[in-house]
Structure formats: C-alpha cells, structure tokens
Amino acid sequence: MKNILIIGAGKSTSSLIRFLAKKASTENLHIKIGDVQLESAQKMAEGFDACEAFQLDIFDQKQRQDAIQNADIVISMLPARFHIEAAQDCLKFGKNMVTASYVSKEMLALDEKVKQSKLTFMNEIGVDPGIDHMSAMQVIDRIREKGGKLILFESFTGGLVAPESDDNLWHYKFTWNPRNVVVAGQGGAAEFIQEGKYKYIPYQRLFRRTEFLEVPGYGRFEGLANRNSLAYREVYGLENIPTLYRGTLRRVGFSKAWNVFVQLGMTDDTYEMQNTEEMSYREFVNSFLPYSPYDSVELKLRHSLKIDQDDLIWDKLLELDIFNAKKKIGLKKATPAQALQKILEEKWTLGADDKDMIVMYHKFGYELNGEKKQIDSTMVSIGEDQKYTAMAKTVGIPVGIACLKILNKEITKTGVLRPIYPEVYEPILKELEDFDIQFNETEKAYMGYNPDQLN
Numbered sequence: 001m002k003n004i005l006i007i008g009a010g011k012s013t014s015s016l017i018r019f020l021a022k023k024a025s026t027e028n029l030h031i032k033i034g035d036v037q038l039e040s041a042q043k044m045a046e047g048f049d050a051c052e053a054f055q056l057d058i059f060d061q062k063q064r065q066d067a068i069q070n071a072d073i074v075i076s077m078l079p080a081r082f083h084i085e086a087a088q089d090c091l092k093f094g095k096n097m098v099t100a101s102y103v104s105k106e107m108l109a110l111d112e113k114v115k116q117s118k119l120t121f122m123n124e125i126g127v128d129p130g131i132d133h134m135s136a137m138q139v140i141d142r143i144r145e146k147g148g149k150l151i152l153f154e155s156f157t158g159g160l161v162a163p164e165s166d167d168n169l170w171h172y173k174f175t176w177n178p179r180n181v182v183v184a185g186q187g188g189a190a191e192f193i194q195e196g197k198y199k200y201i202p203y204q205r206l207f208r209r210t211e212f213l214e215v216p217g218y219g220r221f222e223g224l225a226n227r228n229s230l231a232y233r234e235v236y237g238l239e240n241i242p243t244l245y246r247g248t249l250r251r252v253g254f255s256k257a258w259n260v261f262v263q264l265g266m267t268d269d270t271y272e273m274q275n276t277e278e279m280s281y282r283e284f285v286n287s288f289l290p291y292s293p294y295d296s297v298e299l300k301l302r303h304s305l306k307i308d309q310d311d312l313i314w315d316k317l318l319e320l321d322i323f324n325a326k327k328k329i330g331l332k333k334a335t336p337a338q339a340l341q342k343i344l345e346e347k348w349t350l351g352a353d354d355k356d357m358i359v360m361y362h363k364f365g366y367e368l369n370g371e372k373k374q375i376d377s378t379m380v381s382i383g384e385d386q387k388y389t390a391m392a393k394t395v396g397i398p399v400g401i402a403c404l405k406i407l408n409k410e411i412t413k414t415g416v417l418r419p420i421y422p423e424v425y426e427p428i429l430k431e432l433e434d435f436d437i438q439f440n441e442t443e444k445a446y447m448g449y450n451p452d453q454l455n
Contacts, residue, residue, distance in 0.1 A: 001030050002407055005067055007056060007086055008077035009035035009044045011176075012100070012126070014387050016075070016396030017044050017051060020403070024050030027404060034067055058085055069093045073407050075399060076101075083107060091117060098403045100126030100395050103416060111416040120411065124418045125402045127358060127394035128157040131379070131432070133235075133418055134398075134425035135439050136362055139375060140236060141422060143366045150241050151372070151446075152365030153232075156213065156223040157358070158249025159391055162382045163218065165354035169316045171251035173348045175356035176391055182341045183269050184248070190225035192245040201225050207259040211245075212252065213361050215378050216440065221359065223247035224255055235420065249359050257316045260305055261340060264288040269337035276334040282325040284339050297323055320347050356383045358390045360439075365446050372446035377439045397435050401428050 034056025035041040041053035068089045073096045076086045080101035090097040103123045161173040190201040210222040229246040233239050289300040329339045362377040383390035405411040
C-alpha cells in the first residue's frame with residue numbers, strides 16, 4: 001500500500017482527490033486528507049473509499065510529524081507561507097513532497113540538503129505557476145533544439161467566468177480568492193523588457209496599459225502586466241531575450257472600469273477607515289470624493305473622474321449598486337480594499353449553476369535560419385460545477401500526476417524543483433491531454449512586439 005498524505009483541504013483539492021481516488025485501486029493507494037477543519041477534510045473525502053479524513057493542525061509539531069512520518073509522499077495544499085513547516089519534516093524523515101506554490105526563499109534554501117538526501121520537492125506544479133511553466137518550456141526547448149533563437153516571450157493567464165455564466169457588464173466574477181483580485185498589482189511597479197528596453201508600469205497606471213489578445217473560439221481579451229516578469233529570464237534560460245512580458249487576462253473593458261476604483265483609492269489596503277460597520281455603500285464612495293453640500297455623490301464621482309453619463313463605465317458602476325444608501329459595509333475597521341471587496345462579493349460571487357474558466361496564452365517569437373517566426377499557443381479549460389472548478393482541475397490534476405510519477409520513480413530528479421525539465425513536463429503534459437487540458441498552436445510570420453497594442 002502506498003500512503004499519500006494531503007495537507008490542506010481547500011477548494012483546489014477537489015480535483016486532486018478525485019484524480020488520486022480513481023487511481024487508488026490500480027496504483028494501490030491510501031489517501032489521507034488532513035485539515036485543521038475536520039469537516040473540510042471529510043467533505044473532500046466523501047464518496048471515495050480510498051480516502052481517509054482526519055484533523056491536522058500544521059502547527060502541532062507532534063501531530064504533523066506523525067502524519068508525515070507515516071506517509072510515502074506528502075502533498076502540501078496549504079497557503080504558501082506554511083509549506084516550509086511540512087518541508088522541513090519531509091527532509092527530516094526522508095519523504096518526497098509536492099506543492100503548487102511558488103518556490104519561496106526558505107524552500108530554496110533546502111535545495112542542497114534535499115539533493116543530498118536524494119529527495120524530490122516538486123513546487124510550482126499547479127496552473128500558474130505550473131502548466132504555464134511546462135507548456136512554455138516545451139515550446140522553448142523545441143525551438144532551441146531546431147537551432148532557433150528566442151526573441152520574444154509573452155505569457156498570460158486568467159481565472160474568469162465561463163461564457164455561459166457571463167451575465168454582468170464587467171464580464172467577470174470571482175473564481176478564486178477575491179482579496180487577491182482587489183489588491184492585485186500593488187507593492188511595486190510592473191517590470192518587463194521590451195525590444196531590449198526595460199519598462200516599468202507604476203500601480204496607478206497599471207490598469208490603463210493593456211495588450212489585446214484574441215483566443216480562437218472565445219473572443220478578445222486584455223492582458224495587464226504582472227509585477228515582475230524579469231524573474232522568468234533565469235528560470236527559463238532566457239537571460240538575453242529582448243522582449244519578456246507576463247500578465248493577467250481579463251475581458252476587454254474590465255481594466256478601464258477597474259481603474260475608477262484605483263484612482264479613487266478604494267483598493268488601498270494600508271489603513272483602516274472609521275465607522276465602517278455602520279457605513280453605507282453610498283457613504284463609502286462619498287468618503288473618497290470632494291465635499292460639496294449641493295452635488296450628489298453620483299455627480300461628484302462623474303465630475304472627478306470625467307465619466308459621461310452615457311459611458312459604459314457608468315453603467316458598470318451602477319450595476320454594482322455602489323450608491324445604495326441602505327446597504328452597510330458591516331465590517332469593523334475595514335480598509336478601503338476590504339470594504340470594496342465586500343461590495344463586489346455581493347455581485348461577483350459565482351452562482352450555484354455558474355462555471356469558471358481558465359485561459360492561458362503564450363507568444364513565442366524566434367529567429368531560425370535568418371527568418372523570424374511566431375508561435376501562438378492557447379489553452380482554455382471550463383469547470384464542471386462549483387466543486388470541480390476549472391481552477392481546481394488545472395491546479396489539482398498536475399499536482400496529482402506529479403505525485404504519482406514521483407511515487408512510482410518515473411520522475412527521479414532530486415532537489416527543490418520547478419517542472420521545467422523535459423523529463424518532468426513531457427509526461428505530465430501528455431497525461432493532461434486525457435483531461436482536455438491541452439494547447440492549440442498556430443505558427444506564422446513574426447509580428448514583433450507592437451507598442452501600439454498598449455493603450
């Protein structure tokens with residue numbers, strides 16, 4: 001019997017657990033799911049004979065170490081900052097480990113010891129990071145094998161609402177952590193390189209600098225820059241590439257409307273507001289506008305940001321009911337970002353029958369035999385329902401595949417890893433096709449990086 005320990009039973013574990021449970025009889029698996037909330041673990045294990053739920057407090061050293069010691073491999077689905085607790089015990093007891101999170105400095109510091117112990121700590125094996133790494137490296141390595149030189153790499157990922165559930169003017173609903181959406185882009189300028197020139201987009205300009213992309217069968221999207229694209233030069237071996245840009249996808253028009261909140265200061269998370277428990281939505285909006293005893297809140301906002309009454313942005317704001325004088329924020333000492341999140345969750349929470357969608361788009365520009373070419377690669381995944389979402393599928397299934405391949409010694413590379421090596425990404429990408437997670441490629445003459453695409 002092969003014992004798999006899953007620590008954490010959050011939303012992204014649903015597809016992971018179902019994947020492993022279906023493999024249990026052929027792979028001889030026993031899957032233990034530990035969470036500080038026993039009910040969450042039990043809910044995820046329900047209906048699967050090979051799964052056992054139990055209460056696990058990651059900060060209870062004895063409980064944590066006992067669970068890890070009795071496992072053959074550990075999957076940590078905890079928030080990223082807590083992985084290190086499990087990682088240190090996996091190293092101590094000689095257990096391989098898998099996570100979907102970015103490699104932290106603390107995790108990377110274990111690399112040499114993990115190698116010495118002949119262990120595999122696979123990280124960044126979800127969707128973004130994860131599927132983005134594997135699909136990008138597959139094309140990059142293919143171009144290099146032909147003798148081609150990379151001159152452009154762009155990569156975009158978006159967690160969005162599926163077309164059949166898209167029923168608001170923003171063409172958006174929360175498909176993951178709402179807080180991450182509200183505070184996205186803060187904490188420093190977006191940094192990338194364009195035609196050999198370093199570029200920076202400060203937060204206050206971020207949502208007015210978007211690139212348009214067309215995804216076959218799904219229409220037009222806009223991409224806005226992630227905070228630090230340059231970190232991927234070393235990861236992908238693209239140190240000398242002239243253009244490197246990574247971003248987030250939204251439907252066209254979202255960013256321009258979101259910029260209203262940014263300019264007003266509603267996304268600020270650095271200070272607490274007064275009396276937010278009793279503050280109405282209307283009072284919240286008014287608190288960011290100039291004082292005027294004669295003008296309405298609506299008029300002041302339109303004048304302040306020069307929004308015409310027949311502008312679609314105005315209709316989007318009205319749709320959110322942000323001028324309602326009766327509805328309360330209802331949060332004690334809320335920051336502006338927390339108050340805004342409360343308002344948005346009322347309108348942007350997925351309904352019982354709604355489905356989410358993951359969209360990924362890569363662009364590769366390269367030169368081969370004196371000719372410049374471009375490959376566009378796209379992937380779209382739509383969720384089944386509110387439990388088996390596209391997000392859970394694209395995070396959980398790569399984690400599950402990697403877990404089994406490490407367990408069965410099909411992946412033997414040691415150290416603190418990302419899935420950027422052919423022996424890792426080739427078999428995982430191949431198996432992901434069985435779950436309709438695959439990329440469609442088109443090749444054409446190199447279009448270059450068009451600065452006019454940024455508005």
